[in-house]
Amino acid sequence: MTPFTFQAPSNILFEAGASKKLAERVAEYHAWRVMLVTDRGVRGAGLTRDAEAALTAAGFELTVFEDVVADPPSHVIESAAALCREQDVDVVVSIGGGSALDTAKLVAYLAKSSDRLADIYGVGLAKGERLPLILVPTTAGTGSEVTPISIVTTPTTEKKGVVSPVLIPDWAILDPELTIGLPAHVTAATGIDAMVHAIEAYTSKIKKNPISDQLARQALKLLSSNLRRVCADGSDIEARSEMLLGSMLAGMAFANAPVAAVHALAYPIGAIFHVPHGLSNALVLPHVLDFNRQAAEPLYADLADIVAPGHRANSSKAAADAFIAEVTALCRDCGVPTTLTAVGIAEGDLPKLAEDAMKQTRLLVNNPRELTYEETLAIYGAALAGRSPVAA
CATH class of the missing domain: 1.20.1090.10 (Dehydroquinate synthase-like - alpha domain)
Structure with a gap:
């Protein structure tokens, strides 16, 4: 048999209503400051409401970045990472589609490591540390919640990938209730x-x-x-x-x-x-x-x-x-x-x-x-x- 390697997240939670238990997962990291990465459409539809309420009720200091757009441009990711560093965030959480999850992976990495985004496009170039990362998809599509890949749109409109095991999240939380309202x-x-x-x-x-x-x-x-x-x-x-x-x-x-x-x-x-x-x-x-x-x-x-x-x-x-x-x-x-x-x-x-x-x-x-x-x-x-x- 041909040799192979296989990598996957260490923790997966699949349950209707699982997003309401997000605060329990965050608490495992003895964190204080949490950043939620999402987009205005998802937040406006109320898909982050229960998670935000649970995090706030549990006493976490919550920073919300909701400026993710489809096919996330590099400048949006860099802005989110800068905000993450500025707020001294302990844990990064994302609720959204593939663009939000991809953005969150890189935010968690760039906020912790000294690498520049432009230097880590490709396979295996991101070798530093990242913040704890919890991903919650709102679409049944990208599978980004379990992959080591983030796709970025460069200033020249080229799509490039950052591929590294360090981007695999600590938790993938799958809540089918979040996909009910999807057109x-x-x-x-x-x-x-x-x-x-x-x-x-x-x-x-x-x-x-x-x-x-x-x-x-x-x-x-x-x-x-x-x-x-x-x-x-x-x-x-x-x-x-x-x-x-x-x-x-x-x-x-x-x-x-x-x-x-x-x-x-x-x-x-x-x-x-x-x-x-x-x-x-x-x-x-x-x-x-x-x-x-x-x-x-x-x-x-x-x-x-x-x-x-x-x-x-x-x-x-x-x-x-x-x-x-x-x-x-x-x-x-x-x-x-x-x-x-x-x-x-x-x-x-x-x-x-x-x-x-x-x-x-x-x-x-x-x-x-x-x-x-x-x-x-x-x-x-x-x-x-x-x-x-x-x-x-």
Whole structure:
């Protein structure tokens, strides 16, 4: 068996209403000053209210940073870290989507270490200490609450990652009640994002391993069997719970068997056109799957039994077709836009997208099939027109 390593948070709490117990977790660190990292939408929706009340009632001095925005720019992260240092914070907590959680990871690190953000982009460059860190997701999508990764938008609109085990939080707290009010279009996009994490972890070229495989398969089963259901009825707490669990398992899978070309092609769409990350993934997903089929067909055939359990394929190719068709249909049935045109991208934008995608070497090295600039441009072209790779 090929040697591998596997890393995950040391503590996970999964429970409806778990966010109300946040003060109990913070108290474990004998802390006094706490920073809550979130965004105005999440706080305005009341999703942090119970946690804030519990922390205040327990006697903690609370500083709230609510200026997180989607695809967090480096200057926002640096401002939050500066505030954290200024307030002499003991513990960093985040309640929100992937952007808030990614911001909080770096705030906890930058406030404690002497590193500059610009110096730690890449894999394994953040080697210092960080403050205690507790993450509470409000979407079933990014899995950021269990990963060692933070994604940052640089001043040149390029998305870069900071990847280091030191960013894995001390606690991941999963409260499905926080996802109840999520709009259907956000539910769909974040759910597809989580599915991509599972798919790309299962087909990752370099670090795929037995543990990540099992997590990816279980995640994909939970996500694919509940996404239509939760988009149709957002108050279904059981479906919400299974989506949140699936998202976390997918996060643990791709944290150890990294994502690849779907994310590499999605990043420029989000960075340049400010398209939400999950939607960016969904727009290129069927076309990257079709491109990768040549190298990943047996693996796609494996996954067909999970996402399309009723398929009757009599060959590996037919099973892979069934897999791609079902993933494409899932995106369509949940109301996800199917063309780049639908998000304001024109043919003249594609060369820039392809150029920026090719810079994502950290991700592309994991893809089961090597990509050239010309092939990347062709994939964007297929996504622009929304040409379906297989009948869905």
